[in-house]
Amino acid sequence: MPNIAKLAAGSCYLLQGNEAIARGALEAGVQYSAAYPGTPSTEILTNLAAVAKETGIHAEWSTNEKVAAEAALAATYAGLRAISSMKNAGLNVAMDTLQHINLATLGDQGGAMLVVVADDPQSHASGDEEDTRWVAQMANAPLLEPSSFQEAYEMTKYLFDLSEEFNIFCWLRDYTRLAHSRGRVQVGEYKKATKKPKYDTTKVFTPYIAPPKHAILVEKMAKIRERSEESPFNTYNGPEKPELLIICSGSGEPCSLDAIEELGLGSRVGMLKLGTLWPFPSRLVVSHIEKAKQVLIVEEVDPYVETHAKEAVAEARLADAPEILGKASGHMSYIGENNPDKVIAALCKVFGLEYAARDADYQKRINEVIKPMVASRGLIWCPGCPHRATFLSIGNAIKRDGRSAVVTSDIGCYTMDVFPDGPQVANTLHCMGGGVGEACGFGQLGDLGFDQPVIGICGDSTFFHGSIPALINAAYNKSNMTLILLDNAITAMTGFQPHAGSGRTATQEATPTVDAEALCRTLGCRVEVVDPFDTKATTAKLQELLKDDKGIKVLIVRRKCELLRMRQERKHPYKMWVDTEKCIGDKCGFCYRILRCPGIGYDKTTGKAKIQEALCVGCGLCADLCPSKAIVKEELA
């Protein structure tokens, strides 16, 4: 990770999209940043937090995205430039606040606010492919979408200025292939911002009463629409009158460039790349559509540009309007992220071309020789992960209880439970805090005849993020449920960000620890604490709690994330080896088939279990659980 405050003006660096955005924000004079970690948005705040002390800015991991947006708004009211970044799902949490802001304006102290929302087409690390561009339109926030790393940086700076000028927050659409890819960025000058925050208490800023404020906002958006029409972020390259006009946004540009080059269509296809997506530059788009014989829209995920382009053409009442191809026509997919091959396929369809990525003989041999050998490799918990032990115990306790307990799970590394290679203990899994909320609901069905025990699951960071209101509701409305709180001391899935229970801030300062255990007791819950590696005690305690039908039971399963432990302690606890005399191999297979730790596998030559030396972290769990006592753990000095 580069130090984004120390990049030399005028020089080129290989920056991740998120780093380019963070650098742009610094150059724009940002003084306040707040976010909740969420892939693929996390690194924006990580990079700002890493330089917070030297640049004098505030950077925090907030409890959730709504709090982050509100905190950033407050800094803006105090006259500062503030940024709040989040993933697509995080936007849904923040939306209650964001929907109001532009009606209320950003106050009268010259502040500016940028919201960066990182979408995740293809759901690399999300529950869905939510396309948040529609939401920017709903919130009346000017929306830009970068197509390159340089643009991500430039647009960030531009949007802060636009925000200050129109006194409304602006929106940058980030996305996985930008956020987490790296490319060349030439940076400008960074000067430390030193504005002193203040608030004029004779003023009130609120969306109430909305209609007259809405009228002012509509006028502002009309003015910004004119900027969109002229914006240098919208560019055209290609022949004067193309046979096909590609209109693209975001990753659509690089994918289309590859496709045009691959098919040698440079003289026949033009490309209008749009960077300003709301307000939509309708006149610009129509002026290009008029000159083309056909139009193809390349964007991800929803037909957002496609819908607006069709609307623009309808509004312009074009005689002989060319056909607009895209998702609705079946040329592009509604599903997944863009890639060059999808655009190649669409261009082949339009021009009636045949295309093969490689010659037929090679392809045939790939299909016959390589394909059958390629085993799948799904996601699975790390060697030494506490969740592996926890879910084993949950499964065992449910089996022993025998009443088909329902398990509602949540978002974190433990989500991997429901993936194809996970143990699949959970029954439902939706969003941050959803595990407790749904458990609360199931736990209230007893009066209606529901007789299955109920287990809700959440992680520690998830507990603080969105589970507490649900737990309060469960207590208040007399739910009968058990919450399993997986306390691994960190927000692990997104890369070890501290949270309210960690005792330190985003900038590594010491801070009071919010005690989840005490909080649960305060709410009147019965609280028990176990070490998940003591699987016997964990299973027995959970069985006991499932039998307790009075109110809310909380089982805190506490063990540090193994990756975090290793970072702090830098050594493995045990050396592990398999005693092949005792191991009965496939007659048992517990360690490699059931436990499925990457640190232990099956040795074809001996027919026995074998420690994968390069991966095993020596946690000792498999030795404790081996039914034949064939795995040995030797304590290391």
Next chain:
Amino acid sequence: MAITADPLNLVICGVGGQGNILLSGIVGGAYLKKGYYVTIGETFGAAQRGGAVFSTVRVSKKREAGPLMPEGHANLILGLEPLETLRLLEKYGNPETVCISNTYPVIPASVSAAKESYPDIEPLKKAVTDMSAAAWFVDATSIALELNAPIAMNIVMVGALLGTGQLSLNVEDIKAELRDNLPPDRLELNFEALSRGIKAVS
């Protein structure tokens, strides 16, 4: 002789946690310093932990390429895990592709659970060799284990990459990137890993 394609399409693949991202940054960074456009595409986030991961490094004098390359268009595949070399060859290979692969397997959960099987290493090597213009195999994990640092396997593989002479980069280019990207107390070990990798293919 080094590959001369423009854009030069490299694929670096492996299993989450093996150090793809450091490698793509090192190779990409070395080209950036020589004035090339460099774009690196990757899959990461903890969501990829233990899963199949790959990075693309696209290098050009002409234009900034996108992070994803068309299928069948890899010039070189650097595989940190043999099954992953195979997986990426299936998608991005062509008759001109060269492969440099670690031979030390990381067994997927689907195989441990006996749902699928892991190919034997000799047929795997033969398949990779048959489907490439040239292929090199290195037991990089065992070399790194000898150095008492399994984590340095990725640097052994970068050494192997240098040793094959397929890229127009030299040892000093890579060492400069390692100095920029690693803490000073880790340099000696990684330089050793680098030279062991070079030696492994010479």
